[in-house]
Amino acid sequence: MEDYLVKALAHDGFIRAYAVQATNTVAEAQRRHDTWHTSSAALGRALVGSLLLGATVKGDDKITVRIQGDGPANGIIVDANGNGDVKGYIKNPHLSLPLNAEGKLDVRGAVGTQGMFSVTKDLGLKEPFSGQTPIVSGELAEDFTYYLAISEQIPSAVGLSVLVNTDDTIKTAGGFLIQIMPGADEETIANIEEQLKTTPRISTLLDEGLTPEEILKGLLGTDELQVLEKMPVQFKCDCSKEKFGEAIIALGAEEIQAMIDEDHGAEAVCSFCNNKYTYTEEELTELKAEALGGK
Numbered sequence: 268m269e270d271y272l273v274k275a276l277a278h279d280g281f282i283r284a285y286a287v288q289a290t291n292t293v294a295e296a297q298r299r300h301d302t303w304h305t306s307s308a309a310l311g312r313a314l315v316g317s318l319l320l321g322a323t324v325k326g327d328d329k330i331t332v333r334i335q336g337d338g339p340a341n342g343i344i345v346d347a348n349g350n351g352d353v354k355g356y357i358k359n360p361h362l363s364l365p366l367n368a369e370g371k372l373d374v375r376g377a378v379g380t381q382g383m384f385s386v387t388k389d390l391g392l393k394e395p396f397s398g399q400t401p402i403v404s405g406e407l408a409e410d411f412t413y414y415l416a417i418s419e420q421i422p423s424a425v426g427l428s429v430l431v432n433t434d435d436t437i438k439t440a441g442g443f444l445i446q447i448m449p450g451a452d453e454e455t456i457a458n459i460e461e462q463l464k465t466t467p468r469i470s471t472l473l474d475e476g477l478t479p480e481e482i483l484k485g486l487l488g489t490d491e492l493q494v495l496e497k498m499p500v501q502f503k504c505d506c507s508k509e510k511f512g513e514a515i516i517a518l519g520a521e522e523i524q525a526m527i528d529e530d531h532g533a534e535a536v537c538s539f540c541n542n543k544y545t546y547t548e549e550e551l552t553e554l555k556a557e558a559l560g561g562k
Contacts, residue, residue, distance in 0.1 A: 270500045272322055272351060273479040276493040281451035282459070284487060285322050285444040286469070286479035287500060289315050292353060293429060293440035295502035299541045304431045305362040306340065308372040311429035312407040313343045314355050315442040318500050319425065320411070321347030322444075324388060331387045334410070336402050338379030339364075346539065351500035354539040372431060375405035384410045386418070408442075415446075422447045424463055428470035439473040443486060458488050504540035511535040511544050515551070516558045523555040 272287040293311040296302070302310055317332045324330060326349045334343040339362055345355030359377075367373040385399035398418030404410055408427040415423040424445045430438040445463075447456060463486065466472075472482050484492055515523060515533065526533045526546075533546040546554070 268473075268478075271479065272318060272498050272500050273483065273494060274322060274496045274498075275480070275483055276495060277483070277487045277489050277491065278451065278455045280493075281448045281455065282487060283446040283448060284483050284492075285319050286483045286486075287315060287318050287322075287441055287443075288473055288479050289318060289440045289442070289500055290437055290473065292318070292500055292502045294437040296355065297435065297437050299502075300356055300360045302357065302360040302435065303363040304435050305364040305372055305374065305377045306357050306360045307431045307435055307437060308429045309340055309362075309374045309377045309407070310343060310355060310357040310360075311431075311437065311440045312374060312427040312442075313345050313357075314347075314353050314502075315427045315429070315440055316407060316411045316425060317345040317347040317355065318351065318353050319442055319444040320386065321349055321351070321353065322498075324349040324390065326350055328391060329389045331389075333385045333387075334378060334382075334402070334407070335385075336379030336382035336405055338375075338377050338405065340377040340379070343378070344538075351498045352503040353500065354502060354504045356538050356541075372429075374407060378402070378405040378407065380405045384414055386414060411444075424459070426463075426469050428468040430470040430474060439470040441469045441473045441479070441482075443469055443479075443482065445486065459486065462486050462488050502540075504537060504542065506537040506540060506542055508544045511537075512546070512550075512554055515546070515554050518558075520555050520558040523551055523558060527551050527555070 270291045275284045297307045329348045332345045341358035343357045347353040364373045364376045382402045388396040400414045400417045403413045408425045411425040427442040429440040535544045
């Protein structure tokens with residue numbers, strides 16, 4: 268199934284809902300970063316949650332999610348935008364922790380239960396908007412939910428789920444975000460809360476072949492879903508040799524000369540996608556000339 272995200276309204280517009288099938292997107296991140304199973308689940312959930320948050324902003328507007336807990340994952344950073352593009356990395360990709368008490372992948376054990384969850388929104392204004400909340404769970408879905416409730420004052424429910432194969436590859440990945448608008452009646456809210464308690468994990472539903480639309484209908488207890496938009500989502504990094512070249516120029520002529528003298532070249536690796544860019548002595552000499560203002 269192709270990866271895509273659905274934006275919808277239900278219950279006379281008082282419920283705003285998003286659901287995403289992100290298996291290929293998370294699989295691409297797993298492949299690029301060679302994540303082991305616990306890291307795969309943690310990074311996967313962060314990517315899915317960031318896609319859902321990204322769907323709440325427009326077009327090229329960007330959000331950055333930073334999850335800095337006290338667990339051995341050592342932190343997760345994800346960028347997403349309103350076009351369905353996402354990229355991210357976990358600082359410790361090689362985590363294979365024992366299963367937790369429920370027999371599930373121990374994402375909480377990887378992320379930790381102390382630390383900060385922060386979101387920066389670059390909406391094309393002079394100053395980006397930043398909000399942060401303490402990590403309340405480490406399972407991540409609850410942390411996204413708490414952030415939305417506290418920082419953005421929107422009662423929300425977030426579900427994030429990643430099924431990992433025994434060889435660390437991704438079987439299915441997806442998630443949902445349900446937001447309650449002012450004026451929603453108590454009965455509707457109670458019914459949705461009940462559905463959330465009894466609905467299986469979204470990755471299980473995706474594995475059974477359900478679409479994001481069908482999952483939302485089940486979660487919201489209605490067939491009357493007003494789909495506003497369906498958009499493809501993908502792992503996409505905007506790094507380039509030119510951008511890294513600009514970063515090398517910013518180091519200054521002296522630093523660049525040291526690279527030439529000591530290493531006879533340079534290699535830059537993108538944290539987000541693991542792409543590698545190499546620079547020869549000749550290329551570094553040209554970058555040094557630019558650092559000197561073309562002198």
